[in-house]
Each structure stands twice: as C-alpha cells, then as structure tokens.
Amino acid sequence: AMISIPMVAFVSIMQSGEYFDSPLHNNKKGGSSKRDHSIPNYSRQHHRHFHRIVEKSYLTNMNHTDTSDATVFDINTIPTNISFGELASIMVPIYFQTTVDLCVATIAPNSNNTIDVMPDEVFVLRKTILKTRDLLDVFAPVYPRKLRLLGHEKKGKKKDKKKDGGKGKHRSQSEEALHKMRMNHHSVVDVWKILRRFLDDGYMLIGDFQDLSHAKVKYTPERLHIYQVQVWNWKDDFVAFVAQNHEGIMEYLSHACPDKAEKQEQELSLANIKTSQLHRKEEEKKSCSYSRSKSSHLFWKNTPSSQLPDGNIDEASTVLAQLGSAQLTRALAYLVQALAAEHVVGDQAVNKDVHELYHNLRKEIRSFLDSVDLFGQILFPDKSFEQHDEDVSLLKQTKKLLGDLNDEVVAYSKYLEWNEYPEEQLQLKSFITADWGEFRRWAEEVDLNGKLYSLADAMTNAQNEGSLRE
Missing domain, CATH: 1.20.120 (Four Helix Bundle (Hemerythrin (Met), subunit A))
Structure with missing residues (x-):
C-alpha cells in the first residue's frame, strides 16, 4: 500500500515580491548585499507566477559561507521502508527548486546590470546542481516520458542570439562545436531529459568557470569575461525555461509513478511511439519502471530493463x-x-x-x-x-x-x-x-x-x- 506523507506543499506566489525577498538573495555575510540580486527587468515577467516549495519540516537553513556540502533536506524524517517512487516525489522537486533559487541568487547582475560573478562564488551552486542531477539520475526509472510542458514554445519562434562562451574542459573540437550549438530543449518530449540536459550543461559550464579559482589558474580579464558570459547565458536560458514551464515541471517531478492510464497516454505519444513499442512488453510487467537510452553510466545506463527498479513495489x-x-x-x-x-x-x-x-x-x-x-x-x-x-x-x-x-x-x-x-x-x-x-x-x-x-x-x-x- 502507498504511504501517504504530506511532505511537500506548493504555494503559488502571484507577485514576485516574496520570491525576490528570499534569504537566498542576501549576501554571504548576511547583511545588505552590495549587488542587486533581483532578476533583470527582462526576466521578471517569467517569474510572476513562480511557485515555491514550502516545507518547514524538511527544508533547513542554507549557509552559503560554508564550503561544506549544502544541506537542503533532512532525510532522517523519512521512514526507512518508503518506496523508491515515493522518495523521488519528495526529494527531487525540493532539490530542483533550491537549484533554481540558487541560480537566481548566485549568478546575478550588479547594480549597473553588468555581470561580475566570480569563480570562487559558485561552489555551493555547482554542488547543488550536481546533487540535483544525481537525484534525476538515481530516480530516472520512475519518471515517465512525457509529450510536452504547459509552456511549450511555439515552432518558428526566434530565440535571442547569445554570445559565444569559452571552450569547455576536456572536449574535443567536434564536441565543442556541438556544445556551442543552441540545443532546442523545447522540442524534446522527455521532460526528464530536458531537465537533466540543462543541469548537465550548467554543471560543466560552471565547473569550467569555478576551475579558474579552484585549480588556481592564471587568466586575463578578457578570458574571465568569456567564462562569465558563458555561465550567464546558461543561467538565463535555464531560469527562463523553468519559469515558462514551472507548473508542469513541478507537477511532473512531484508525481513519479503516475497511474496506469496516465502512463499509457504518455507512452503513446507520437514522438515516443517507436521507443514505446520496443520497451512496452518489458515495462507492462511492472507498474512503475521506465528505461532510458541516455541514462548516465554512473547510474542505470548498463542495467537491463528487466533489472530496473519498480517505483511502486521496491523499497x-x-x-x-x-x-x-x-x-x-x-x-x-x-x-x-x-x-x-x-x-x-x-x-x-x-x-x-x-x-x-x-x-x-x-x-x-x-x-x-x-x-x-x-x-x-x-x-x-x-x-x-x-x-x-x-x-x-x-x-x-x-x-x-x-x-x-x-x-x-x-x-x-x-x-x-x-x-x-x-x-x-x-x-x-x-x-x-x-x-x-x-x-x-x-x-x-x-x-x-x-x-x-x-x-x-x-x-x-x-x-x-x-x-x-x-
């Protein structure tokens, strides 16, 4: 039987005031910030209907001055016999929202609306992105493929041109060329894949940026600016996409293991029909188990479909x-x-x-x-x-x-x-x-x-x- 736990409450914020007054927007010493950490005017419209996860029992205070791992969630409040799918529905949306909040607070313009975030200021953000990406990878088998999001961008709509960023570490020339291409996230039907791609890009780009400080690399102001623009462009795309599709994203992340009828509707989308046919026989044997060809090699990539966990049955x-x-x-x-x-x-x-x-x-x-x-x-x-x-x-x-x-x-x-x-x-x-x-x-x-x-x-x-x- 499913365990009913009122873990997460979603509160709709119709005005942006509460969101921008978040403690996350204070500076590292707790006083008034030297920067204006509000989102630029051109992005404010995306945040008017931002939903925030509010759960006092599970969200703990995040100290951004500490270089240790950021604590977002108290796992000790969760029963040890919880199902795999239920744990996904509790943890993933909380970490995802925290990541979005940190992006807004950390990669922010100064009072002159120019970019001056520095490599030594993104440690907590990158660590949180990593853990959120880890959670998506861990719980990949319990999230279904889905046709579209509520704010799906219309075909033919022109996107803003972005400046080229710096070259990423350990990428070949062909990989770099592919990475510089603006990937059309909106055309991908798998919500899990869209979100993971954003987080993966952010982790790599911010990692390249952080390495300038962490690896004690010497660099010129011009080279620093290239990396700053690269990080800013990713943040701008990510936050805008999440705001445009926030309701659909949070609904998706908070409801791993949908019921059978919903699963069948999602699996029968035209874009997924071939993939669905390949995996249908195996997945029909389970109530909540989805295979993905793009799963991380650190998690489920080489696991046969028959051995993937069932979110409703497995602890x-x-x-x-x-x-x-x-x-x-x-x-x-x-x-x-x-x-x-x-x-x-x-x-x-x-x-x-x-x-x-x-x-x-x-x-x-x-x-x-x-x-x-x-x-x-x-x-x-x-x-x-x-x-x-x-x-x-x-x-x-x-x-x-x-x-x-x-x-x-x-x-x-x-x-x-x-x-x-x-x-x-x-x-x-x-x-x-x-x-x-x-x-x-x-x-x-x-x-x-x-x-x-x-x-x-x-x-x-x-x-x-x-x-x-x-």
Missing part, C-alpha cells in the same frame, strides 16, 4: 543498495587499472587513458558518497552505516586526493591549450608526477582495493536482505 533502501554496489564495483575496476599506470603526464601532454581511468574512479566514488550524503539512513538502514564509517571516510579522502590531482591536471591542460605560462607548465608537470606517485603508494598502504571491495560486498548483502524482506 528505496533496496534499490539504493543495488546502485551503490554497482558503483563501488566499477570504482574498484577503475582503481586496479589506474594504479597500474606510472605516469599521468607524458612528455608533451596528459595521458588521456590514465586521466580517464582515475577521473572515472573519482566520479564513481563521488556518486556513491553523494548517495551517502543524500540518503543517509535509507542507504544504510538498521544503523549499519556506523560499521562502515571508517571505509566511507577513506573514500572521502580518496576523492579529495584525486580532486587535488585533477586540479593540477586541469591547470596544466589549460596552459597547454592556451600555449601560455611555460614555467607554470613545467612546475605543474612536476607536481602531477609527484602527487600521482604518492597516491599510488598511499592507496597500497591503506588497502584501498580491499576497502572498496568490502563496501561493495556490504551493499550487495544489504540489497539481498532487502529482497528477502519483500
């Missing part, structure tokens, strides 16, 4: 254990391959194969740690988290060490791309070589392989125990 704890086990198993495979390599940087360039291995290792570990942070006791029911606290702490240290290494690789790669700062290139190359050697020795000393295997095994056992309870 969230069992599904999250299944996902965590797969992530840690992949991380272990990447670790073994990466440690076999002696160098990250060759004579003239970064060894892309080695970089990809340790970067994938870090992403798998980061995704698992994000799940620990997001889902807490639901991921580790019956206080089993305490038994693995030391292993989780070790994974956090692994993520930090690989992150520091990657900052050096990012800075080195940018200098190579720009063909500038030759002395810094030599210095960074020396640092990278030393840090990679130190990481390999440290991983062996702490038995990182064994710790990953132990945690993966624990997740598998938790998954099996959940299946037995069912």
Whole structure:
C-alpha cells in the first residue's frame, strides 16, 4: 500500500515580491548585499507566477559561507521502508527548486546590470546542481516520458542570439562545436531529459568557470569575461525555461509513478511511439519502471530493463543498495587499472587513458558518497552505516586526493591549450608526477582495493536482505 506523507506543499506566489525577498538573495555575510540580486527587468515577467516549495519540516537553513556540502533536506524524517517512487516525489522537486533559487541568487547582475560573478562564488551552486542531477539520475526509472510542458514554445519562434562562451574542459573540437550549438530543449518530449540536459550543461559550464579559482589558474580579464558570459547565458536560458514551464515541471517531478492510464497516454505519444513499442512488453510487467537510452553510466545506463527498479513495489533502501554496489564495483575496476599506470603526464601532454581511468574512479566514488550524503539512513538502514564509517571516510579522502590531482591536471591542460605560462607548465608537470606517485603508494598502504571491495560486498548483502524482506 502507498504511504501517504504530506511532505511537500506548493504555494503559488502571484507577485514576485516574496520570491525576490528570499534569504537566498542576501549576501554571504548576511547583511545588505552590495549587488542587486533581483532578476533583470527582462526576466521578471517569467517569474510572476513562480511557485515555491514550502516545507518547514524538511527544508533547513542554507549557509552559503560554508564550503561544506549544502544541506537542503533532512532525510532522517523519512521512514526507512518508503518506496523508491515515493522518495523521488519528495526529494527531487525540493532539490530542483533550491537549484533554481540558487541560480537566481548566485549568478546575478550588479547594480549597473553588468555581470561580475566570480569563480570562487559558485561552489555551493555547482554542488547543488550536481546533487540535483544525481537525484534525476538515481530516480530516472520512475519518471515517465512525457509529450510536452504547459509552456511549450511555439515552432518558428526566434530565440535571442547569445554570445559565444569559452571552450569547455576536456572536449574535443567536434564536441565543442556541438556544445556551442543552441540545443532546442523545447522540442524534446522527455521532460526528464530536458531537465537533466540543462543541469548537465550548467554543471560543466560552471565547473569550467569555478576551475579558474579552484585549480588556481592564471587568466586575463578578457578570458574571465568569456567564462562569465558563458555561465550567464546558461543561467538565463535555464531560469527562463523553468519559469515558462514551472507548473508542469513541478507537477511532473512531484508525481513519479503516475497511474496506469496516465502512463499509457504518455507512452503513446507520437514522438515516443517507436521507443514505446520496443520497451512496452518489458515495462507492462511492472507498474512503475521506465528505461532510458541516455541514462548516465554512473547510474542505470548498463542495467537491463528487466533489472530496473519498480517505483511502486521496491523499497528505496533496496534499490539504493543495488546502485551503490554497482558503483563501488566499477570504482574498484577503475582503481586496479589506474594504479597500474606510472605516469599521468607524458612528455608533451596528459595521458588521456590514465586521466580517464582515475577521473572515472573519482566520479564513481563521488556518486556513491553523494548517495551517502543524500540518503543517509535509507542507504544504510538498521544503523549499519556506523560499521562502515571508517571505509566511507577513506573514500572521502580518496576523492579529495584525486580532486587535488585533477586540479593540477586541469591547470596544466589549460596552459597547454592556451600555449601560455611555460614555467607554470613545467612546475605543474612536476607536481602531477609527484602527487600521482604518492597516491599510488598511499592507496597500497591503506588497502584501498580491499576497502572498496568490502563496501561493495556490504551493499550487495544489504540489497539481498532487502529482497528477502519483500
């Protein structure tokens, strides 16, 4: 039986005053802001009917001066036997709305209506975007494909021209050309795909921008401006799209696992008819399970349709254990391959194969740690988290060490791309070589392989125990 929990209340704000007076618009020290954090006049019209999620029991105060992970949601208030679909309907809309609010508050013009957001000011926003994207990926199997949104843009409507942004990190020329093209989000019928694409673009673009500070990259004012415009254009597109379709988006995110009639109507849309036919036989066996060809490789991409979770039937704890086990198993495979390599940087360039291995290792570990942070006791029911606290702490240290290494690789790669700062290139190359050697020795000393295997095994056992309870 479905658990009825009044988790989220939606309050329609017909006037923009309350929205713009949000504490999110105060400056980092809590006083009056030096900037005008209201949305520019040309964007205000999009926010007149903005809905805000108001749930005092679950939303906690966000301290933007803290460099730790932003806390948006108190998972300890949720029963551990909640279904996977119900948990999606509770968590995803809250994190999504928080992301939109942070975009408006962080990437804001100053009093002269010019862009001056700096690379060291977007950390909390980027982390929140990442967690929201993680949630969309985690709960991808319980959100149906949908034909359109309420504010669907009319065909033939001209879009504002945007200035070209800076080149993203680690993209080939062909990938960069595709990325610079303005993607017509409005023509895509899958709401999940539209929102995830926006978040993915924002995470990459803001990441490129943040790297200027985080990786201690030297840059000119002209280059900084390119990145600022790039981030601003993404924010402008994202916020305008959400405002135009806000009611439809929040309705969609708050109602994972629609009833059977609604599901059939959505699956039979003309744009999805071929895909629907391919997956219909498998999905008809389940009441709430949807497969997607574009799922992230960090989550459900390689999972057969028959093994995807059912949002109405499966408990969230069992599904999250299944996902965590797969992530840690992949991380272990990447670790073994990466440690076999002696160098990250060759004579003239970064060894892309080695970089990809340790970067994938870090992403798998980061995704698992994000799940620990997001889902807490639901991921580790019956206080089993305490038994693995030391292993989780070790994974956090692994993520930090690989992150520091990657900052050096990012800075080195940018200098190579720009063909500038030759002395810094030599210095960074020396640092990278030393840090990679130190990481390999440290991983062996702490038995990182064994710790990953132990945690993966624990997740598998938790998954099996959940299946037995069912």
